[in-house]
Amino acid sequence: MSFPEFSASSPEIQWQRFCDLLWFHDDLKIWLDVSRMQFTFDDFEALQPVLGKAFKSMASLEAGAISNTDEERQVGHYWLRQSSLAPDFKAAELITQQINLVDDFSKKIISAELKPPNNERFTDVLWIGIGGSALGPLLMTRALKNKSGLKFHFLDNIDPNGINNVLDQINSSLKKTLFIIVSKSGGTPEPRVSMEQARLKLEQNGGIWPAQSVAITMKNSRLDNQARNECWLQRFDMPDWVGGRTSITSSVGLLPTALAGCNIRNFLDGAAQMDEATRDINLRQNPAALMAASWFIAGEGKGKRDMVVLPYRDRLEVFSRYLQQLIMESLGKKIDRTGKVVNQGLSVYGNKGSTDQHAYVQQLRDGLDNFFVTFIETLEDSKGSPTINDERPGDFLSGFLQGTRSALTESNRQSLTITLQCIDERRLGALIALFERAVGIYGELIDVNSYHQPGVEAGKLAAAEILKLQVKVENLLDDGVSRSVSNIREILGESNSEPIYWILRHLTANDNNYEVQGSWGYPASIKICKSLN
Numbered sequence: 001m002s003f004p005e006f007s008a009s010s011p012e013i014q015w016q017r018f019c020d021l022l023w024f025h026d027d028l029k030i031w032l033d034v035s036r037m038q039f040t041f042d043d044f045e046a047l048q049p050v051l052g053k054a055f056k057s058m059a060s061l062e063a064g065a066i067s068n069t070d071e072e073r074q075v076g077h078y079w080l081r082q083s084s085l086a087p088d089f090k091a092a093e094l095i096t097q098q099i100n101l102v103d104d105f106s107k108k109i110i111s112a113e114l115k116p117p118n119n120e121r122f123t124d125v126l127w128i129g130i131g132g133s134a135l136g137p138l139l140m141t142r143a144l145k146n147k148s149g150l151k152f153h154f155l156d157n158i159d160p161n162g163i164n165n166v167l168d169q170i171n172s173s174l175k176k177t178l179f180i181i182v183s184k185s186g187g188t189p190e191p192r193v194s195m196e197q198a199r200l201k202l203e204q205n206g207g208i209w210p211a212q213s214v215a216i217t218m219k220n221s222r223l224d225n226q227a228r229n230e231c232w233l234q235r236f237d238m239p240d241w242v243g244g245r246t247s248i249t250s251s252v253g254l255l256p257t258a259l260a261g262c263n264i265r266n267f268l269d270g271a272a273q274m275d276e277a278t279r280d281i282n283l284r285q286n287p288a289a290l291m292a293a294s295w296f297i298a299g300e301g302k303g304k305r306d307m308v309v310l311p312y313r314d315r316l317e318v319f320s321r322y323l324q325q326l327i328m329e330s331l332g333k334k335i336d337r338t339g340k341v342v343n344q345g346l347s348v349y350g351n352k353g354s355t356d357q358h359a360y361v362q363q364l365r366d367g368l369d370n371f372f373v374t375f376i377e378t379l380e381d382s383k384g385s386p387t388i389n390d391e392r393p394g395d396f397l398s399g400f401l402q403g404t405r406s407a408l409t410e411s412n413r414q415s416l417t418i419t420l421q422c423i424d425e426r427r428l429g430a431l432i433a434l435f436e437r438a439v440g441i442y443g444e445l446i447d448v449n450s451y452h453q454p455g456v457e458a459g460k461l462a463a464a465e466i467l468k469l470q471v472k473v474e475n476l477l478d479d480g481v482s483r484s485v486s487n488i489r490e491i492l493g494e495s496n497s498e499p500i501y502w503i504l505r506h507l508t509a510n511d512n513n514y515e516v517q518g519s520w521g522y523p524a525s526i527k528i529c530k531s532l533n
């Protein structure tokens, strides 16, 4: 059935388009409105053949195909919320066993059946992980109301100031803190180095690391071996068919949810319900396909428009960052699946409304037209805010969302809106599953592998090379001889002086044992030696 074309100038036509295109899930109470994206009925018709292929491909992915071909892995995040879908008994059993383990372990921690040495209970969690091993947990613990659970702190970077700040925050409760180290590969430097910093601090304060620590990682990884050899409090398995950025319905997302006192079964049920809805092969009845098609048409299949994510709730502030990783790490690819260079992607940024109306929304309305907005609205307001002088904060928030949406339409700017009845475990599970599926379908439309991350791996390798070079530079300078940057480069047999200059500049900013001659503004003039006194 056809629908009218987008019309900023006719409210009647636009109302009809809104009614025709609105998607609604009666049980979840979630709405999706794509009527303000400027596609036509013909655009949708033209996409049908390629969408048909995308649905088939998604079905074989769910059935266990090696869809992450470069890493030769299956892609199993959809099985995590419906273990009966897993293609083999072993995978299904592992899923159920991990859910039960998360449930059981968290209950024991919260009820203080499991306690830290010489203390009555665990009160805090220090979560150590990066990228997909941190963003999901951060989202879950910020978005959901902490019901009866532990207080969460995060080390998701390797910034020494950041690490010290967080360790100072938990200084008085160090011995009552549960340390959870998450790394799928078990070898990422950032969480490993942060863990060493946290461990030293705990041990200096008389705590016992293995009795307070938990690992989530793949079996037999470096982290897993360490945790097993040292008899850490608990280990959780991450199967190789779960990707970092789609790990939120694995123990990576379930454990923080349960430790915050929230209901993991409801979270998984919400995701499963949305999975069901997004398997529909009818575009108009499938919200993930509607979103993927809208993104595709808006950006001409080449990501020509950025996605601005604007959830109008503080609790969903992390969602913009979460989506940024999910979408950009999945779709930002150099080559397609035929090996052709395509430099694909879909840029995502955002924060929250109405805050951002006082920042960059000015440009969205009046400036460059290179984006579309994804509004996220929540209907139920907090019961805790009284009405004062006939004014309620929730009405203002809702009014600002509608106002911005209308102002953008008047300027011919595109937007889509997702409305949730409330933010709870079930709705959050459904929202995440909606975007996971939309990314999967969009990846099929542009024919890229959405499940590997060669750029991230390349960054990890390049950093390792620099750190190796730093060790060589420091060893060389240990003899106290004064040398220029190019002297050092020649002796070490390196081809490039610039990394050596960068290493020296950072080294001398942190170590007074080096004497420097020349000006840092003229790199070639620098001479450096280590004082042997």
Ligand code: PA5
Pocket: 130, 131, 132, 133, 182, 183, 184, 185, 186, 187, 188, 191, 243, 244, 245, 246, 329, 453, 456
């Ligand atoms: O989504 C991804 O795959 C990445 O962002 C990883 O999660 C991130 O690099 C951390 O890797 P790991 O969990 O192996 O430490």
